[in-house]
Amino acid sequence: MSLNLNSVFARRLYLCWLLDNEQKPNVPKLMEMTGWPRRTLQDVLKALPGMGVELEFVQQGIRNNDGYYQISGWGPLDPQWIGRHREQLLDAIEHG
Secondary structure, X not given: OOOOOOHHHHHHHHHHHHHHHOOOOOHHHHHHHHOXXXXXXXXXXXHHHHHOXXXXXXXXXXXXXXXXXXXXXXXXXXXXXXXXXXXXXXXXXXXX
């Protein structure tokens, strides 16, 4: 079953899934997992609140950017739906 999603939207949904399912996801870890450039990840993270996703940066350590991201509210998104369609999201990202 094809979801017919554009790659930008699919990337945002997939990143939400990663933020919710990985231990302490930060930008370097997300770059390693996705293969996406830093700027792409930063742009997607910045776009999530515009979709109603409540995103928090949990500070850990001394430096300003030591820490990780976590979702504190999903807004209109359904995390179970995203999890069930993760492979189709990845396909839309790769072929979009």
